[in-house]
Amino acid sequence: MHRHLGKLVAGAALALTGTAAMAAxxxxxxxxxxxxxxxxxxxxxxxxxxxxxxxxxxxxxxxxHAQGARGVGRDPLTDDELRRARDLALPRTPRAAVRDVTGRPGPEPLTTDLAEPDPSEAGAADPPRRAVVSFYDYRGDGYVRTTVNLTTSKVEATDVQHGVQPPPGHDEAVEAARLLIAAPLGAGLRQDYRDATGRDLTGPAPLTVTGFVYRGRAEGAAPGALAACGQHRCVRLFTQVTGGRWIDTRRFVIDLSARTVSRLG
Incomplete structure (x- = not known):
């Protein structure tokens, strides 16, 4: 959806209603x-x-083929390895010390990937399997990457960066949609959904949404309300009525850290 939205919108007539634009x-x-x-x-x-x-x-x-508990070499991480990697990477501080996108205790998971092999282990018959687990901490607005050794079950490195904004995960996009729907600025989206379906939009469940990061002034002029974006976790949305029409919500910015909604232009 992220790659093809531009073509779909450009190739359809936009029916303007409210403050959003709907494409059939x-x-x-x-x-x-x-x-x-x-x-x-x-x-x-x-x-x-x-x-x-x-x-x-x-x-x-x-x-x-039946999946084993442990992959070999550069095999993709198995389901068991994915679970173990995420468990190992959980912060050793109390869960309340980090927050997810909804504000609940615990980190907001992003990605879990097979790590590149250590150069010192080149040529080894059975080198250790490692994974890099990333998550976002909404309490401190930090992007956290943890490398875990799946062979020894140990955490080998943890890196915390601020002002780094990787692509948002699905749960973050859904939460952004929830905030937009509930906000006064979401009136156009709610109206467009009603025009398309005849029903009221009260939550994100009937929508298919994809989020992309908004970095504030790093992308050009930004309204004062969005000056913190880049340090805060801010996203924009591609929005579709599931199985139906696109609704253009790209001019809205949802600050997930501050839980506010603003409009560009």
Whole structure:
């Protein structure tokens, strides 16, 4: 959605209502049972199953192999390794010392990735498996990255940075949508949703949202209310009625640290 939104919005007529803009997205004419995905009619003589009788049968998808508790080499992290990495990376301070995006105790998880091997272990037959776990602490507005050794079950390094804003996670985008819907500035979004569905929008559940970071003055002129963005965790949203229309909410900035909503321009 993040990559293709610009094309979708540019290729549809924008119906302006309230303070937001809504774009209708439709399938190509003729797509469906009577045609192909690009709108062309099915080839003459095609079988009832949609396949030319002269074509070989479709390939068979092999079932995924059972996943072990531990990967090997550069294998992706297994589900068990992901759980262990996140547990190991939890701050050793009391949970109340960090806060998630909703303000509850505990860190806001972002990513868990396989770490690059240590150069000193090059050529080792069975080098240790490591993971880098990142989260955001809303209490101190810090981006935390922790490297854990999954072979020894030890934390090897923790780095805390301020003013660094990685892409927001899904839960952060959903919380941003919740704040926008509840804010006075969300009136246009609520009206556009009602125009599209005939229903009231009271929460983010009926929406599909993707967030992207807003860094305040690092991106140009920013209203005074957004001067803290970059140090604070601020996001903008791509918003779609799930399975339906896009609603343009990109001019709104949600400061997740301060839990406020502002508008650009």
């Amino acid at each position: 997205i439709t399938l190509p004419a003729g797509a469906g049972a009577a045609g192909t995905a690009d709108g062309r009619p099915a080839a003459a003589g095609a079988s009832a199953a949609g396949r030319d009788p002269g074509q070989p049968p479709p390939g068979v998808v092999e079932n995924a």
